[in-house]
Amino acid sequence: MAMDGVGVLSRTVAEDEAGILDAWLGHLKEGGSMQTGRIREAELQTQARTVLGQFRDALASGGADANGEAYAPLRETLADISRSRALQGFTPTDTANFVLSLKEPVFEALRRTCGTDASELASGLWVTGKVLDQLGLHTMEVFLASREEVIGRQGQEIAELSTPVIRLWDGILALPLIGTLDSARTGVVMENLLQAIVDEQAEIAIIDITGVPTVDTLVAQHLLKTVAAARLMGADCIISGIRPQIALTMVHLGVELNVVSKATLADAFAVALRRTGRKVVRQQTAQADERR
Incomplete structure (x- = not known):
């Protein structure tokens, strides 16, 4: 089931990448990523296009193990995005939504690809949920670690300012x-x-x-x-x-x-x-x- 699901998901992302990207960007904009004013639309598009391309390549060579070597470039890209968002003042919800909002566009693309084949659709949905959940957890871990570093650095700066000689x-x-x-x-x-x-x-x-x-x-x-x-x-x-x-x-x-x-x-x-x-x-x- 897992291998069939990986094959279905990999084929769907490769064949319908443009449609998935457009739908994903639409969800990101509706979710409030642009309303905060902390990120420009061009930057958001570049991040989404890069992540989706690396996701496609990782699926083709690494299967459904988001912690595997094939996903290393994607994990590093998501880590960089998480660190930058921690510095820019994004909320944990906004950061997690960057990855998790990809689910719905992929689900819709799987329905179009599988048609009436319920078995293929179920296996594709299962693999999608598993991989994107793992990537979402990785994104949040890096974001929270970065936030702790920022808070610790700010606390040290405040301590230095509050102890003048x-x-x-x-x-x-x-x-x-x-x-x-x-x-x-x-x-x-x-x-x-x-x-x-x-x-x-x-x-x-x-x-x-x-x-x-x-x-x-x-x-x-x-x-x-x-x-x-x-x-x-x-x-x-x-x-x-x-x-x-x-x-x-x-x-x-x-x-x-x-x-x-x-x-x-x-x-x-x-x-x-x-x-x-x-x-x-x-x-x-x-x-x-x-x-x-």
């Missing part, structure tokens, strides 16, 4: 943290802070956690790792922005940071100035001292 004064840096501090983000924080310490030859680094919603034992461990790394580079650390609610939570959890902490960034900055032998005075006071 600010130079407050000569030798004094500030690292304002916003959001949850996890293991992945801790690595970015450490790297940015240590590089800034080297570049600025900083003596003190202020880690401000005003924007951190909660501090539990795990977050405290990440903070301590950051402090330890900074100390190894020769910079003392001050933690600022511990709100009353967070302080109570840390007391209940028995969390000890073992580092100088202040309620606000301004208080921490004042401590940093004193440690580096500096102080800020009002201009009028300074002028009065000069007159004396």
Whole structure:
């Protein structure tokens, strides 16, 4: 049955390729591929023509095994299409529909080819469903993997943007943290802070956690790792922005940071100035001292 079905399907696609292509493009346009504005009609036509031609060749030489060597060029083409659609912002439904919408045009072509031969038609439909389902799954796997890569890269970029190291004064840096501090983000924080310490030859680094919603034992461990790394580079650390609610939570959890902490960034900055032998005075006071 499978071999007969492959023969029927291969002959149908080869003889009615133009009709299948036109019907397939019509289904793709009706399915919303063009309405999104993410792909041009010429590009969609080129993709469909290439995929259908490779599908025809694979059927002729590789049978119904969509995971076989004969289907390798087709799988690679579908993978490229899936990756590009992941970057272009297509939905999973749009991407899956690119392959699965080929079923109906092929089914109609099989009916025209087989006529009243129900046995040939059934075997052809069975092989069509099997092969296109396998190709559809391959397309979705590549699409989802590409989306995960995009999301991971965007998350890393956001983490880098959300952990800026600010130079407050000569030798004094500030690292304002916003959001949850996890293991992945801790690595970015450490790297940015240590590089800034080297570049600025900083003596003190202020880690401000005003924007951190909660501090539990795990977050405290990440903070301590950051402090330890900074100390190894020769910079003392001050933690600022511990709100009353967070302080109570840390007391209940028995969390000890073992580092100088202040309620606000301004208080921490004042401590940093004193440690580096500096102080800020009002201009009028300074002028009065000069007159004396």
